[in-house]
Structure formats: C-alpha cells, structure tokens
Amino acid sequence: MARENDTLHDAHLSQDEAYRQAAAAYGAAIARLARGYEADADLARDLVQDIHAALWRSFAYFEGQCSVRSWVYRIGHNVAVSHIQAARRTKPGNYAGLDEIDHLAASDNPESTVGENQMADRLLATIHRLKPADRQVMLLYLEDLTAAEIGDVTGLSAGAVATRIHRIKALLAEPFQQEEPRP
Template sequence: MDEAEQDRAFAEAIDRFGPALARMARGYEADPDLRRDLEQDVQVALWQSFAHFDGRCALSTWVWRVAHNRATSHMLAHRRRNAPGWASLEDIEIADAAPSPFDAAESGQAMTLILSIVERLDPPDRQILLLYLEGVTGAEIAAVTGVSPDVAAARIHRFKTMLTRRFAAAGEAP
C-alpha cells in the first residue's frame, strides 16, 4: 500500500472507530495523561500498520487487533505503581465487602463499575470484554484476540453473570 492509500485507510479507520478507540484506551489506562499517550500511540501504530494491510480481514478486525496489541504493550510497559495486581475473570469476586463505585452512585454510573472491574482484569480477559462492550461480534473478538469463539463466548457469559449478581446485590435491576 502506498502512502496515499495508507493515509486514506487510516482516515477511514479513525472516522469509523475513533470514539470506540478512545473508550478502549479508557479501559486500559485510568490516568488521563497516560491515556492520551496511549491514544496517540494507538493512532501511530494504526497508521504504520496500514503499510502492511492487505484486506484479507475486515477493517474492523485489523483496527481492533492493532489497537489492543498496542494497548497491551502500553499496559505492560507502564504498570501502575499503586494498582493491585491483575486477576483473571475467574478470580474476581465482585460482590465483596469493599464498596464499589456503584454502591454510592446513580444507575447512570454503571459504566464506572464496569470499568473498575475491567481495570482489574489481566490483558487477555480485558481485551475480550472491552471488545464485547464495543459491540464487536464473538467471531471477530476471536479473530482479534486469537482465542476460539467458544472461549470468547464463555468469558463474556461469565462477565455478564458476574455483573447480574453484582447489580442484584446492589438492589438494582440487571
């Protein structure tokens, strides 16, 4: 792909996925300054990647794969000093005794709870759930993350079950 085609592909990707990429960055990075750095890193990586894009997969698959790979690299390179360690989806108990952001919030702040849970996940589970929250199909999640569609579906199902229990424990309708 020549540079003009690369520029066009990048512009289309940013036009179609820019807001979703910003939300993805929020799921990976809580610090606003580091989040802006991550968003810029993702954009640079995406632009560079189009030199190798040959159209064998959907544009959305390509964009998500590049973005999540860059976000994972960022996360590993910039571990938060005061953050607790990551955990797998199976290890997180949402209905613990510690107050969650949702306990004191209106139902309009449910995403705060969801993102606080996602921030605690290890990178593979985080990728799957952030893609799911963006409405990406299970098959495409599998293509982006490299897991089977059954594994992606199982992790999404566990996440939804955990959220249902957590919202029920808070007295909210799921």
C-alpha cells in the same frame, strides 16, 4: 457506518488515506478502547496517540486479510495490551482473574443508592482490574463485536470467546445484583 469502510484494502488507497478513513470511522472506538485499558486520563490520551501511530504504520502492510474493523481493533488492542504490560513491569498492579472478580466491585457504602453514572464507573473500574486477556474480550464485547470478530482480534475461537464473555458477564453482574434494595 463501520461496515461500509471495510473496503480500505483497495490497492488505490495510500497508507495515509487508508489511515485517515479508518481514523475517521473508528476514532471514537479507539478513544473508548484506550479509556477501557487505562484509568488515568492523561495516560489514556497518550495511549490513543500510540494506537493511532501504530494504526498508521500498520496500513503500510495491511492487505485485507480481515475486515478493516477487525484490523483497527487488533492493532488497538495489541498496543493497549503492550501498554498495560509495560505499566505492569514498572508498577506491578493488582489484576484479578475471573475467579476473583466477585470481590472487586463491592460498594464502599452498600446502603447508599448507586446512580447510573456511579455504577458505570464501578463497572469500568472492575474491568480495569481484569487481567489484560479478559479485559480485551470484555472491551471488544462492549464495542458490539461478535464472538467471531473478537476471535479475529484475539486469536481465540468464537466458542472460547462466547464462553469467556458469558463467565465475565455473570461475574461482573453478581456484585451489582447483591446490592438491589430490599422491599
């Protein structure tokens, strides 16, 4: 579905129509992206609106320099990163680097069994705590973008993206593996 809409740079499409097609194809991904960047549900909804507004504006100058999918993610992540940076200025957060992540996902009660939803919530909470650049790479990876596509969005090389993903995945998995019940 996503790949078939990559022809929006057709000169015959108006800015409004190009936006409508992209919003229809990638609206759910934009909502997931916003929830990935913003833990507060109300602020995430505001972020979705901000991304859609920026996406509409962006089609005034989109000339097919990359796929529509990459364009949508580039615009979305740029808006989300700006959102996080603005929130950081007004309310400094406690973001963690890759070397500090192993302590972030620790369970409040390691003896209890963690259900699938709780584990997903903890993983997302851990991702929320990553620095914006690492969070951006991980969220794009979770949206099934390739390393090359993530590189198009972030400006990193595909090799740097692959390395970063490998490191983040290993660090994110560590606390969860330590909680495995003993036989």
